[in-house]
Amino acid sequence: MDTASIKQEYKTQFGNEPAAVFFSPGRINLIGEHTDYNGGHVFPAAISLGTYGAATPRTDNTVRLYSTNLADAGVLTFDVSDDLSFDKTFGWGNYVKGMMYELGKKGASFAHGFDMYVHGNLPDGAGMSSSASLELLAGVMLKKFFELDVTQLDLVYAGQQVENDYIGLNSGIMDQFAIGMGQKDQAMFLDTNTMKYEYYPVELGDNVVLIMNSNKPHDLASSKYNERRAQCEEALRRIQTQVDVASLGALSKSAFDLVTYLINDDTLIRRARHAVFENQRTIDAKQALDDHDLVKFGHLISASHISLQYDYEVSVPELDTLVDTAWDQAGVLGARIIGGGFGGCAIAIVNREQAAHVQEVVGKAYQEKFGYAADFYIAEIADGAHEVIE
Numbered sequence: 001m002d003t004a005s006i007k008q009e010y011k012t013q014f015g016n017e018p019a020a021v022f023f024s025p026g027r028i029n030l031i032g033e034h035t036d037y038n039g040g041h042v043f044p045a046a047i048s049l050g051t052y053g054a055a056t057p058r059t060d061n062t063v064r065l066y067s068t069n070l071a072d073a074g075v076l077t078f079d080v081s082d083d084l085s086f087d088k089t090f091g092w093g094n095y096v097k098g099m100m101y102e103l104g105k106k107g108a109s110f111a112h113g114f115d116m117y118v119h120g121n122l123p124d125g126a127g128m129s130s131s132a133s134l135e136l137l138a139g140v141m142l143k144k145f146f147e148l149d150v151t152q153l154d155l156v157y158a159g160q161q162v163e164n165d166y167i168g169l170n171s172g173i174m175d176q177f178a179i180g181m182g183q184k185d186q187a188m189f190l191d192t193n194t195m196k197y198e199y200y201p202v203e204l205g206d207n208v209v210l211i212m213n214s215n216k217p218h219d220l221a222s223s224k225y226n227e228r229r230a231q232c233e234e235a236l237r238r239i240q241t242q243v244d245v246a247s248l249g250a251l252s253k254s255a256f257d258l259v260t261y262l263i264n265d266d267t268l269i270r271r272a273r274h275a276v277f278e279n280q281r282t283i284d285a286k287q288a289l290d291d292h293d294l295v296k297f298g299h300l301i302s303a304s305h306i307s308l309q310y311d312y313e314v315s316v317p318e319l320d321t322l323v324d325t326a327w328d329q330a331g332v333l334g335a336r337i338i339g340g341g342f343g344g345c346a347i348a349i350v351n352r353e354q355a356a357h358v359q360e361v362v363g364k365a366y367q368e369k370f371g372y373a374a375d376f377y378i379a380e381i382a383d384g385a386h387e388v389i390e
């Protein structure tokens with residue numbers, strides 16, 4: 001959907017012209033999975049698939065929300081003077097109301113209502129972070145309409161608080177950061193321990209990032225995401241009984257080896273090993289790009305998948321099939337699951353000329369095995385959440 005169509009749809013729904021249109025991307029992650037709540041590094045980028053919002057301030061206190069993606073929910077309505085606490089029955093609207101709630105805790109005030117029409121082209125539940133996309137969409141809209149004195153980074157943190165405190169998913173900062181701070185053609189190499197980051201051009205020579213959507217939706221909150229985080233925290237707690245270390249991300253691979261006896265539990269060792277090794281792989285992957293060593297970069301990406309499959313156990317047969325089949329194809333440098341796991345998407349770094357063939361072969365194998373199709377997109381790296389000015 002382009003800006004003109006979303007404006008038209010807004011008008012059909014609400015009867016007036018929208019005052020502004022906003023876009024908030026989804027994200028991919030080159031490498032660094034489940035490291036962001038372990039004080040490690042991540043390497044994500046915002047993409048051109050995402051969520052559009054057309055909106056207008058109102059003179060009264062009513063808020064009306066409508067999403068084409070969840071049209072069955074109809075128009076969701078509340079009043080800015082209502083209790084804005086989480087309400088399970090309010091469905092997707094909680095992401096917008098949650099941003100008001102969290103920004104309100106930081107001093108923002110909302111003196112009037114607004115109408116908002118939302119349309120996302122990000123496949124729902126595909127692990128490209130449609131929820132963070134919606135949070136940041138609401139964030140940039142609220143900032144404009146209520147003249148909030150907040151930075152883009154403040155909106156990023158508010159989005160994470162919506163997940164953690166409002167919705168109840170103990171996610172890290174990666175998704176909101178990538179979606180809020182993204183820049184066209186740039187990935188972000190972020191140290192989640194210090195929050196220092198640098199933009200890094202996604203220049204992969206003759207290669208593209210092929211997104212492979214399993215179309216098996218994941219549900220992070222009801223999946224084992226919070227359990228994984230708790231397992232990492234427990235492993236760290238056991239290490240800290242004897243060693244002064246702030247996070248798993250602060251441990252080198254050899255330092256970790258020396259303290260596994262303190263963890264002394266098969267599952268917890270595997271979870272923590274993933275966090276420690278994945279952090280190191282992410283640092284090495286950036287070094288490989290610095291060295292123009294794309295073959296090594298690809299190997300690190302594939303190693304990440306193996307670690308997520310066996311040590312962290314967040315993959316599923318659908319994603320393993322996409323990744324394994326991609327690995328077997330000429331022109332593929334590496335492939336792995338992205339995001340929280342338990343469904344959603346994988347990526348493959350593929351030679352541009354061979355991408356169509358890889359897509360065909362992987363798609364056919366997937367359809368034969370699972371009886372439904374996977375979808376494929378070439379990632380376009382895009383700007384973070386913003387108002388669309390024409």
Ligand code: GAF
Binds near residue numbers: 032033
């Ligand atoms: C989800 C979370 F929201 C992120 O914070 C991150 O932990 C990711 O899973 C795994 O790397 O997308």
